[in-house]
């Protein structure tokens with residue numbers, strides 16, 4: 409059985425020639441949650457956007473393949489690629505306010521995609537949306553469907569977006585820091601909700617986060633990204649039991665623990681970062697040499 | 701919160717005052733032959749320069765007095781409103797449709813479409829608008845349709861610039877990206893996701909532009925470049941009033957008040973409509 413998402417040696421560059429993704433390889437098996445963890449600017453969002461076909465114009469893919477359920481995105485023409493991505497994937501975005509159109513009611517935004525893109529009947533789409541709203545524990549769907557986004561709280565908006573993401577039964581969901589914009593109490597509920605729906609629907613998720621605590625809670629496998637390069641990948645349990653790469657160890661030391669929030673907290677070690685920088689410079693040199 | 705919203709919807713005095721004046725003026729213009737007390741063109745030298753009704757020497761039936769040829773001022777203002785409104789609606793709507801469409805395309809698609817459209821706008825804006833209007837009418841010939849055409853040709857850039865900037869901001873929004881991921885085409889996204897968000901501004905600008913069109917038409921009449929001089933227009937009445945300011949101030953003052961009220965009402969009405977259309981402000 410082919411992987412739900414398979415990224416092989418993906419490199420992307422900015423117009424000034426700087427690499428933002430450095431030969432990234434990463435796969436998500438059907439029904440599993442793969443965490444993608446790394447600090448700000450590591451390129452996590454960039455990977456998600458590359459998969460979903462919405463990279464900024466300035467970013468150019470220079471090598472590598474991306475396969476969704478065995479189909480190579482690079483071999484499809486633009487229209488077929490859009491259709492494939494639209495049918496098999498969905499996004500749970502970081503900021504639930506800007507991800508909803510402020511001038512359209514929740515109901516029409518949610519059913520629109522099912523009706524217009526997937527060709528469902530209005531009735532079927534409506535039933536489906538209500539079912540999903542129930543799954544994300546929205547008790548008064550009537551009211552919510554009639555609301556404009558700004559009339560809902562951040563947590564409610566994120567529930568709506570989760571419901572929308574699962575509505576068309578995608579095979580793969582990219583969740584880009586879906587809890588970062590929410591306050592702490594709501595974060596936990598949302599995280600539990602995503603985990604719940606993921607199990608019920610058997611959807612594979614590429615879960616982007618900078619928080620190792622979240623990684624431990626939600627994922628089966630994890631890739632650690634630094635400066636656009638995967639420095640370690642492992643089963644989540646193994647990673648926490650025995651982190652191999654010095655950067656992973658440093659990242660763990662820098663993550664607060666609930667039991668003793670301050671005692672164990674250390675900033676990421678300078679020498680580790682220096683070592684990584686040298687590694688990346690060497691890798692870039694080798695890459696430039698082989699790509700002329 | 702709901703109560704506050706209802707209160708604001710119900711009362712908004714600005715909307716009612718501005719809308720009320722516009723409606724009154726519009727109805728009077730439409731039914732001018734029925735409501736005008738006198739024939740606006742009828743001259744009577746026995747009745748020249750009658751003052752408005754509250755001054756000594758006023759004649760009943762000539763509420764706002766008469767001009768130096770004895771024509772009834774109120775009737776002339778009512779008939780002048782016809783041309784003012786026709787120009788306002790036709791010219792502003794044309795400018796709005798052309799400008800908004802180009803602005804939407806430039807702002808949302810960006811790239812070469814934006815470069816071409818923006819360059820045209822820059823060149824257009826280099827001409828001083830009133831001079832441009834006078835020049836255009838001189839070339840197109842006087843008459844109602846050339847006045848409308850001239851205003852539309854000059855003022856579409858106003859819409860284009862504002863809508864382009866707004867559409868550009870919209871294009872960067874996450875919901876546009878989500879629509880892209882879901883598989884919507886570019887034009888579909890432009891119409892379904894971007895357009896509704898720029899519509900409040902389009903409406904406000906449209907109303908403002910109607911006011912501007914009224915002024916431009918008045919200016920053109922004032923310099924004798926608008927419609928044939930027989931039909932009364934607000935601008936031509938002002939031009940005549942200016943000549944007899946010392947003998948009959950009302951011939952200048954009343955059309956000026958009418959003009960200013962109408963222009964102000966258009967802009968205020970637009971702002972109020974915008975606030976109503978915008979779901980976040982509403």
Ligand SMILES: Nc1ncnc2c1ncn2[C@@H]1O[C@H](COP(=O)(O)OP(=O)(O)OP(=O)(O)O)[C@@H](O)[C@H]1O
Pocket residue numbers: 422428446447448449450451452453454455464466467618
């Ligand atoms: N539109 C863009 N054009 C050029 N470079 C960009 C663009 N967006 C991001 N970058 C650069 O690409 C790199 C990766 O950014 P990315 O947004 O993927 O990081 P991230 O891991 O998602 O970080 P965060 O946790 O802050 O979201 C960064 O160095 C960033 O400066």
Ligand SMILES: [Mg+2]
Pocket residue numbers: 452453454584
């Ligand atoms: Mg990011």
